[in-house]
Amino acid sequence: MSGRGTKKVADTLKKQALADFKVGVDNVIFSVDTEQNRLLVLLVMRDDEPYLGQWCLPGTLVRKGESLEDAADRILAEKIKVKNLYLEQLYTFGGPGRDPREAPDSFGVRYLAVSYFALVRFAEAELIADGVSGIAWYPIEQIPPLAFDHNQILEYGYRRLRNKLEYSPVAFDVLPEVFTLSDLYQFYTTVLGENFSDYSNFRARLLKLGFLCDTGIKVSRGAGRPASLYRFDAEAFAPLKDKPLVFI
Amino acid sequence: MSGRGTKKVADTLKKQALADFKVGVDNVIFSVDTEQNRLLVLLVMRDDEPYLGQWCLPGTLVRKGESLEDAADRILAEKIKVKNLYLEQLYTFGGPGRDPREAPDSFGVRYLAVSYFALVRFAEAELIADGVSGIAWYPIEQIPPLAFDHNQILEYGYRRLRNKLEYSPVAFDVLPEVFTLSDLYQFYTTVLGENFSDYSNFRARLLKLGFLCDTGIKVSRGAGRPASLYRFDAEAFAPLKDKPLVFI
DNA sequence: ACAAAAGTGTTTTTTATACACCCATGC
């Protein structure tokens, strides 16, 4: 970033005035309920104007001395208790007029939103209801109209999630320590839809990559042959990092 | 301890104060000099503190009423005259302390940088020297230490450029209207290095995709067989959009 | 025995990769 400093007063006056910003961080938090095959997004209900009573993405304004990612972590921690997660920055939305709190006539303080994308382990994620505002996991197909431009942000995050899944091992940040290959396939199916790949091809491809190791332990889930539990081997994966991997 | 004022103050004190931001936009502007096979980045010299006299990415602070992308366009237009370009947002850097202008002791105004990535047509790009500060195209391998965290931003942009090139038709935004397949190959080679693909395979793959149409016109450049001029057909490309394309 | 889930294998098609070679031009 650069900008001119406060060189000369005359100079400064000739230039347009700089905008003053508050910076918000909004999180698109996904989790996958593999039991019920649902991709979920965390929404909270606004308990303040503007958009009072409307659902939105969990967000907060950045405090003094706080980094963007710290802010993202903070809201996340305020809303859910979770140990395993994947978090990355998504996109920054910053047009004037995107927040009604900006003075509509003149140009007051601007509100800029840096969005983050998170994936958390569904089973262990405990929602923290503060007793004031609502909080809920919404299935991706049933998202209501959200406050601000949050539908747009969510759409952006959803696209990122689907892409990430194809070339990056995010799923393992969010699956249990050990899992069956069906669990993994279920996970992918839930996010990407049924037609992304045939189970046996998916299986073969992933095993060939060599970073899934069979623990030898079998689990039986109702009828059918018991499945092997696998573990993600981060060290075996390391050399594949940054390679054009495809889990499809 | 009484009066409604007190309670409000107490409430406010319980919360952490929000940070106030100025928002900067920094552009990583690339161009490809196909004549000399060089990938270039636009740098400007700072004419003010901090980092006076040091090279940095062209940037500016966002003005009142101006969107982020408008600001990105504005600096770009201030530094080069160009008709064809590709521009997209890169990443937002916003930790406290990334700009020395922030008060080091207490927490004053924070400086946040939204970075943009641009690719412009080299041949038509005219640098605008304002007579005060330096401006130059730097080959990517010769980037000096830059002001702020700009080396990091540049690195980020370079990675994005290489990725984009593989699955998105950005090259055609920046090549001339008509070009030979060697021009195109040159372009890719310059950005990705020699070993990304064999020329004849590259050629076959791209032609099979069907969005390059042969104009029939031949050009001769020195010795050797004259080459056909091709044109990028945006309509033929449209259906391939969002598909997992690989130009490699 | 049989359905259900897990796991293996086989066949076909499509892509990637590495080359060898022909073509048209300037000198």
Next chain:
DNA sequence: GCATGGGTGTATAAAAAACACTTTTGT
């Protein structure tokens, strides 16, 4: 003629996609 860059084709290897089949469990 021959060097130079443009353009085509082929042979091999690897990967993707489709799908048939076996194995092991619960009921």
